[in-house]
Amino acid sequence: MLTKEQVLKQYFGYDVFRPLQAEVIDTVLAGKDALVLMPTGGGKSVCYQVPALVLDGLTLVISPLIALMQDQVQGLKANGVSAAFLNSTLNQSEQESVIWKIKLGELKLLYISPERLFSGNFLDWLKGQKISLFAVDESHCISFWGHDFRPEYTQLHRLKEHFPRVPIIALTATADNVTRKDILQQLAIPQARTFLASFDRPNLNLTVLPGRKRMEQMVDFLNAHPGQPGIIYCLSRKTTESVAANLQYMGFNARHYHAGCDALYRNHTQAEFLRDDIQIIVATIAFGMGIDKSNVRWVMHYNLPKNVESFYQEIGRAGRDGLPADTVLFYSYQDVSQQTDMILKSELSQDQKDLLIAKLDRMKQYAQADICRRRILISYFNETVEKDCGNCDVCRNPRTKIDGTVMAQKVLSAIARTQQKVAMGTLIDILRGSRNQNIIRHGYDQLKTFGAGHELRYEEWAEYISQLLNSGIMDIAYDEGHAFKLNAVSQQVLREGKSVSVVKFIPLEERRARAEEENVQAPKSKREVVRDAMFERLRLLRKQLADSLGIPPFQVFSDATLSDMAQKRPINHAQFLQVSGVGEQKNRQFGDVFINEILAFVQENKQSGVKMAKGLTYVQTLQLYQQGYDIERIATERNLTPTTILSHLHKLKTDGEDIAYERLLPEATREAILKAAQQLDIPIAENAPIAPLLESFGETYQAWQLRLAFLIAGEGIRMDVEAWRQEHGLPPRTA
Incomplete structure (x- = not known):
């Protein structure tokens, strides 16, 4: 029987476990139940895949996501693991084939949906099989308090009734205290040990931008991230289509994706994105739940998400390989108002409405924050952060506050004098003293506040009015043409002199300049230039291999593995196995082709002044040996002594070469x-x-x-x- 460390190296190519993984695995191997909370990309799957390969028997993985099942099984098979799934995508013959493999004990992991698990007499049939472990993925779906409650998950308590001695491991990336307790209760494992990993994803750069001129800001961002795959999340189907169309018109390789699209189109689009044939997916939250693409380099939210859990899960799809990734959220009060209106008009119970409104409010607080955003995000999951992250927009550019009391009084006075009937554009025209037809026709040029804010540009007023709206100093009526309305706080500012502070306006041009300044890097060293060129070469090779095999590139190797490979530049199989993420199966399957590519690169760049590869002299000796040269001729060709050549051959033989x-x-x-x-x-x-x-x-x-x-x-x-x-x-x- 293999140890957990041997399984990790042999099948997954890693030398050490991430924090908490080893403890979780030991708990499961001891036959005990566990609840595991780890961020997206934090290594949850290893917590049940490794025990599955150590234990004698079959591990069942319950998942609601068909696409994720398929990705996980495909990835496991690529690593030499016997795995399969049972879901609606299989025909009768394919399902029977899986059943026979279970009977014959040929499978180590079976991925299955809760609907399929509890259909017919399947659960009773499983009692006759050797089951070693149940893994409940996306376990927050079982809780009413979770952000993605699914009624079909509520039957999972039956697992303990039918298999009282089989351990259950529940896993989720998003669950607050209330949801965690409910998961344990619903699964009938109240005494299970809870493992709470840090929710901090330091490789994610967090940024919130004002929801004006979104397309311009998006184009700036995409131009700064050429060719990098990413996801843009939108609130509505219509918006996904319009944003994708605009990006396509501007020359970006983008596609839209939502639940209303034809199933064939959705499947084809998702497959192309996984294969890196499409750079950008513009989607509703229907996209991404079932993919395990590790090289997504950025995630953008065109609209405000409904809650922090969803937001955290969605940004977690970036940088799953641990390499740096960017997240951008566009924020406007209109998004908050629209979502609030949708909740209030829904047919949900009052308790559910109250819960959703409270969660939306926490999301709004994150977007409006003037303190480290990561602190807010992590504290939501009951984790304490001792210091600012330094990798969010607030930390990089601390906000400058100014007194906006007079400014607010001008705005509120203008709203009052127009009988609370004007929207943003007209209000700004009044404040700036613009004598256009609309203003003159309504007589707004006769108001006392006409021209009271002529010193500010249109963009400045738009920013400050949005801030006043976001801070609750006034309201907006979307059902009345987006007209602004006064409220109780408005009266305090107008009548009682309540002070107001606002964040100083930063023009878009200045923000662009700052972003460009941040992106300006010191000249790369020769070593860094070589490393980056090697990475791009390996990335191209990976794509070619993946296309020939009909699998996504990240299932050949992740970006993180390619990065380590480009850094180490292995030129033999012993060195190749030292690359993070290279296991025995991947070494056998891909080792030769990647080593040959690295050798070709090394030979082409050996005059670069950078030490290209450890042991290159051995490879040169090996190449001459493989051409049939004897030791003395090799020594003559290489201008070395025969004794040195013999030492090379001995080292090569020790490393596994056929000498x-x-x-x-x-x-x-x-x-x-x-x-x-x-x-x-x-x-x-x-x-x-x-x-x-x-x-x-x-x-x-x-x-x-x-x-x-x-x-x-x-x-x-x-x-x-x-x-x-x-x-x-x-x-x-x-x-």
Whole structure:
């Protein structure tokens, strides 16, 4: 039986576990239940996949996401693991094939939906099989308090009734305290140990931008991230289509995706995105739940998400490989108002409405924050952060507050004097004193507040009015043409002198300049240039291999693995296995082609002034050996001594290369050397003293020939000294 460490290395290519993984696995292997909370990309699947391969029997993974099942199974098979799924995508014959594999004990992991698990008599049939573990993925779906409650999950308590001795591991990336307690209760595992990993994803750069001129800001962002795959989330289907169309018109490789699209189109679009044939997906939340694409480099929210859980889960789809990734959220009060209106007009119970409104309010607080955004995000999941992250827009550019009381009074006075009937554009025209037809027709140019804010540009007023609206100083009536309305706080500002502070306006041009300044990097060193060029070369090779195999590129190797490969530049299989994410199956399947590509790159760039690869001299020796050269000719070609060449070949053989020593030294020569060694009572060993032999032979043989004869005897014949002496008619050695 393999240990958990051996499984991790052999099948997944990693030398060490991430925080908490080993503890979770030990708990499960001890037959105990567990609840695991880890962020997206934090390694939840390893917590049940490793035990599945250590334990004797079948592990059932309950998941609501068909696409994720397929990705996980495909990835496991690529690693040499016997896995399958049972869901509605399989025809009858395919399902029967899976059932037979279960009966024959040929599967280690089976992914299944809760609907399929509880259909017919399948659960009773499972009692006759050897089940080692149940893994309940996306376990927040079982809780009413979770952000993605699914009624079909409520039957999962039956697992403990039917299999009381089989451990259950529940896993989720998003659950607050209330939801965690409910998960344990609903699964009937109240005493299960809870493992709470840090929800901090330091590789994610968090940014919130004002919801004005969104398309312009998006284009700026995309131009700064050329070719990087990413997802743009929108609130409505119509918006996904319009945003994708605009991006396509501007030359970006983008597609829209939502639940209303034809199923064939959705499947094709998702497959193209997974294969890196599409750079940008513009989607509703219907997209992404079932994909395990590790190289998404950014996630953008065109609209405000409904709750922090959804937002956290969606941004978590970026940078799953641990490399740097960007997240951008556009925020406007209109998004809040629209979602609030949708909740209030829904047919949900009042308790559910109250819950959704409260969760939306927490999301709004995140978007409006003037303190480290990561602190807010992490604290939502009941985790304490001791210091600011330094990787969000607030930390990088602390907000400058100014007194906006007079400004607010001008705005509120203008709203009052227009009978609370004007929207943003007209209000700004009044404040700036614009004498257009609309203003003159309504007589707004006669108001006392007309021109009261002429010193500010249109963009400045738009920003400040949005801030006043977002802070609750006034309201907006979307059912009355987006007209602004006064409220109780408005009266406090107008009548009682309540002070108001606002964040100082930063023009879009200045924000662009700051972003460009942040993106300006110090000139790369030669080593960094070589590393990046190597990465791009490996990325292209990965794409070609993936296309030929009909699988997504990240299932060949993740970006993180390619990055480590580009850094280490392995040139033999022993080195290749030291790359993070390379297991034995991937080494066998892809090792030669990647090593050859790295060797070609190394040869092309060996004059770069950068040390290109560890052990390159060995590879050059190996190439000449494989061409049939003998040791002396290799030494001549490489301008090295035969003894050095022999040391190269010995190292290569130790590392697993196929080196046939016998063809490098005639049998008669070997026999003569070994016989002389025995007569001189010299042990046949790799490090035996050869000076007496050299002296006895004079110039007949060289030192490398003596060493090689000893190597062949020790590694090829493998006989002890006495057996060899007896075979050659020599007397036994004396003590």
